[in-house]
Amino acid sequence: METAVKTQFSRRWILGAVLAPALWAAGPPEGNAIAIVVRPDVPVDNLSFAELRRLMLGDRQYWSSNLKVTLLVRAPGARERDVVLKTIYQMSEAQFRQYWIAKVFRAEAASAPRIVYSNDMAADLASQIPGAVAFVDAGQVPTGLKVLKINGLLPQQPGYPLR
Amino acid sequence: MKFGLAAIGLFLVLQPGARAQASDPATRQLIEQLMTRIDTLERRVAELEKAPGAARATAPAAPAVAAATPGPHLDHDQAPQPETTVPEAQPVYPSLKIAGFSDFNFSATDLHGANGGFQPQTLLGAHSGFEEGQFVLHLSSALSQKVTVFSELSLTARGDAGTGSPAAPGFNAEVERLILRYDLNDYFKISFGRYHTPINYWNTAFHHGQWLQTTISRPEMTQFGGSFIPVHFVGSLVEGVTPAGGLNLNYNVGLGNGRGQVLSRGGDFGDVNSNRAWLVNLFVKPDHPYGLQVGGSVYRDELNPLSGLVAREWIESGHIVWQKETPEFMAEFANVRHDFRGGGSSNSQAFYAQTAYRLPFANKWKPYYRFEQIHVPRSDAIFRPVVPTFSGSTAGIRYDFATFAAFKLEYRNYWRRDLPNINGIFTQTSFTF
Numbered sequence: 001m002e003t004a005v006k007t008q009f010s011r012r013w014i015l016g017a018v019l020a021p022a023l024w025a026a027g028p029p030e031g032n033a034i035a036i037v038v039r040p041d042v043p044v045d046n047l048s049f050a051e052l053r054r055l056m057l058g059d060r061q062y063w064s065s066n067l068k069v070t071l072l073v074r075a076p077g078a079r080e081r082d083v084v085l086k087t088i089y090q091m092s093e094a095q096f097r098q099y100w101i102a103k104v105f106r107a108e109a110a111s112a113p114r115i116v117y118s119n120d121m122a123a124d125l126a127s128q129i130p131g132a133v134a135f136v137d138a139g140q141v142p143t144g145l146k147v148l149k150i151n152g153l154l155p156q157q158p159g160y161p162l163r
Numbered sequence: 164m165k166f167g168l169a170a171i172g173l174f175l176v177l178q179p180g181a182r183a184q185a186s187d188p189a190t191r192q193l194i195e196q197l198m199t200r201i202d203t204l205e206r207r208v209a210e211l212e213k214a215p216g217a218a219r220a221t222a223p224a225a226p227a228v229a230a231a232t233p234g235p236h237l238d239h240d241q242a243p244q245p246e247t248t249v250p251e252a253q254p255v256y257p258s259l260k261i262a263g264f265s266d267f268n269f270s271a272t273d274l275h276g277a278n279g280g281f282q283p284q285t286l287l288g289a290h291s292g293f294e295e296g297q298f299v300l301h302l303s304s305a306l307s308q309k310v311t312v313f314s315e316l317s318l319t320a321r322g323d324a325g326t327g328s329p330a331a332p333g334f335n336a337e338v339e340r341l342i343l344r345y346d347l348n349d350y351f352k353i354s355f356g357r358y359h360t361p362i363n364y365w366n367t368a369f370h371h372g373q374w375l376q377t378t379i380s381r382p383e384m385t386q387f388g389g390s391f392i393p394v395h396f397v398g399s400l401v402e403g404v405t406p407a408g409g410l411n412l413n414y415n416v417g418l419g420n421g422r423g424q425v426l427s428r429g430g431d432f433g434d435v436n437s438n439r440a441w442l443v444n445l446f447v448k449p450d451h452p453y454g455l456q457v458g459g460s461v462y463r464d465e466l467n468p469l470s471g472l473v474a475r476e477w478i479e480s481g482h483i484v485w486q487k488e489t490p491e492f493m494a495e496f497a498n499v500r501h502d503f504r505g506g507g508s509s510n511s512q513a514f515y516a517q518t519a520y521r522l523p524f525a526n527k528w529k530p531y532y533r534f535e536q537i538h539v540p541r542s543d544a545i546f547r548p549v550v551p552t553f554s555g556s557t558a559g560i561r562y563d564f565a566t567f568a569a570f571k572l573e574y575r576n577y578w579r580r581d582l583p584n585i586n587g588i589f590t591q592t593s594f595t596f
Contacts, residue, residue: 050409050450059404059411059448065348068308090453092526094566095488101262101595102375106367107313107342110305111260128252 033155034083034162035138037126037145042067042133046149049088049161055133056088058100058109063131071113072122072134080119080135083162135162257312259304263596264372266296268379272587279582280551282388283321285380286589287577295320296591299339299371309347315340317371339371339395350403357429360396361415361444362460364482364495374593377491377519377561379571382535383551384497384513390549391513391537392478392497393422393464395429396440409451413458415444421464422476426549440464446482456484466501471545474501488521488529501545509543511550512536519561527564531573533557552580559589568594 036052038044042063047055054060061069074081076093085096100112116122122134123142133148138155141147153160271291278287286294298318305311318334325333344354359366365385369376384391398419405412420430421440446458462478480497494516502508519531536554539546559573570592577585 051406053450053453054406054411060349061346062348090487094563097566098375102368102372104260104303105262105264105301105315105370105372105375107303107311107340107344110303110311111258125252129254 032137032139033160034080034135035141035155036133036148036150036162037123037136037141038133038148039127039130040144040146042131042146044148045146046152049151052150053088056084058103061109067131070129070132072116072125072129072132073113074122074135075115075117080122080137084135087162254305254308257304257306259302262301264297264299264301264374264593265596266373266591266593268294268296269590270294270587271589272585274585274587278551278585279553279579280549281383282386284387285383287585287587296373296593297371298334301372309345311344311346313340313342313344314338315370348403350405352402353399354402355399356397357431358396358398358400358417360393360442360462361400361402361417362442362462362478362480363392363497364456364458364484364493366392366394368484372595373591374567374569374595377529377531377571378517378533378557378559379573379589379591380557382495382513382515382517382533383553383555384495384515384535384537388427390426390546391499391511392480393429393440393462394427396421396442397429397431398439407447410447410449413446413448415442417442417444422466422468424467424469426466426468426545435467436465438465454485454487456482456486458482466545468545470548473504474545475504476501488519489523491517491519491521491529491531493517499546501543503544507542509540509546511539511543511546513538527562529561529563531557531559531561554578565594567596568592 036047044063051060055069056071058071063069073084085091085093089096089099091099100109103109104112114125116125116134119136119140120142122136123140123145126132126134127142127144136142138147147154150161151159155162268286269292270286270288272287274287274289276289278285278289281287284297288294297320300316302314302316303311315338317337317339319337320332321335322332323330324335325331338357340357340359342354342356342358344352346352359370361367363385365376365381369381371387373379381387383389385394387394396417396419398417400415400417402413402415404414418439418441420434421438422428422435423430423432424435440463442460442462444458444460446456448456459479459481462476462480464476466474466476477500478497479500480495482493482495484494485492494514496514497512499511499513500508501511513536515533515535517531517533519529522528522530534554534556537550537552539550539552541547555575555577557573557575559571562570562572564570571590573589575585575587575589579585
């Protein structure tokens with residue numbers, strides 16, 4: 001009996017030892033891509049990654065002369081925010097906050113991006129505010145909003161940059 | 164994350180009682196209760212969806228998080244907490260937002276006597292001690308989608324700002340900036356007001372927010388109260404940005420009053436002559452490499468100083484900035500030419516180069532170094548009494564002990580023409596709120 005328990009225990013350790021490096025190598029699970037959604041009346045279907053960055057940096061503030069860009073960004077802790085900060089801004093959370101404080105202080109923007117607390121809230125506001133742009137999980141894109149291409153690619157296509 | 168997943172995997176492998184717990188009667192009962200509740204809620208949702216227009220009609224009554232942006236100032240160190248208010252999708256005008264900046268300083272130098280033209284905010288005093296920095300309020304308000312007001316107010320501790328004779332120490336209040344701007348689009352924005360003159364990177368990047376800048380003090384060439392460049396500009400600006408094939412060309416074109424009779428002051432009450440000052444500022448922020456900014460400016464004015472000759476002033480300046488922190492780099496140069504009405508001219512130059520590096524293994528720490536120099540020729544009768552000729556080194560470290568507060572410690576060494584060198588230790592606690 002004691003031998004059987006010891007054997008079972010040893011097998012678990014061996015299995016654990018084999019699985020642990022495999023899990024380590026696999027890394028975090030690849031989440032869905034992050035889709036950029038706007039209202040259908042936004043006169044843009046495709047942005048280059050550089051244009052997207054200018055938009056997110058607040059350097060481009062108008063879609064057209066009569067349609068102002070309103071940025072909607074998820075609150076800290078959301079994966080969508082992490083992806084946006086890492087790939088587009090290339091900033092840490094602290095740098096991102098300082099960037100927008102400085103941007104507003106320099107009178108280059110009237111306000112920082114609006115904070116949204118869920119994909120539903122992002123989609124809801126994006127559908128209500130003309131010119132709003134939101135980032136949502138590509139698996140949760142709501143109907144009634146347009147998904148922008150980045151460098152000509154949609155979120156499900158290989159090479160899409162926001163992952 | 165990888166470690167966490169590996170640990171979870173190991174835990175599941177080694178957990179002998181996991182299956183047994185799932186068959187626990189109490190757990191089964193809880194699961195059944197939850198399933199029943201889910202079924203009830205699903206039926207309720209289905210009923211609501213069937214009712215025409217019911218979803219939209221009931222939406223406002225449902226608890227929802229606030230849409231009004233808390234903004235970076237309100238977030239502080241915590242992730243913003245959802246509030247149970249109705250989302251406000253449409254903007255409300257006017258939408259006033261207030262932010263504040265302030266700092267406290269300590270300085271100790273081997274200076275004995277007058278500092279020879281340095282401004283009070285350079286902190287080169289004859290006595291060591293603490294000093295209240297500026298208390299700055301920044302107000303911005305969108306009046307409509309295209310019209311915005313920005314203002315910056317400061318309260319500055321001064322030895323002569325109080326009442327009595329001689330004047331007691333007190334606080335000097337100042338409207339540093341007040342700008343009303345109309346945006347036609349990204350390419351064309353026109354504004355009127357009082358600005359920090361956009362002929363210099365530092366002057367328009369950091370303003371009076373000491374927390375925003377890496378070092379304790381501004382370079383002397385752009386110091387508040389200084390005379391080398393006109394820090395303030397009263398008039399009108401046209402500005403905008405165009406992609407320019409990925410260069411992202413930004414421009415400012417301005418027309419204003421220029422300097423007052425006291426050179427460090429702008430023409431707040433009107434021009435001191437009938438010649439307006441004008442400026443052109445161009446800079447690019449290319450898509451690649453991301454973080455680079457390069458630019459240059461030209462400024463022209465006519466000076467009628469309280470003392471000295473009437474002169475035409477030309478300023479040419481340039482800057483190059485790497486706006487990241489690993490490393491951070493910025494350098495500026497300016498040449499100020501005075502063509503005196505009675506004949507003769509002079510050229511005064513100033514520059515600085517500053518670098519810093521956010522330490523990767525201790526990212527709250529950022530050591531920095533700056534070298535700066537101002538050279539005023541003896542022939543420049545306008546600048547000689549008010550602008551010091553010197554070269555200086557500043558070495559220090561910044562510690563961001565909170566997201567919105569920093570402590571800075573630095574050592575400076577100044578060489579001055581015809582005067583003894585100055586060495587000093589300086590500290591500053593600066594923050595935004």
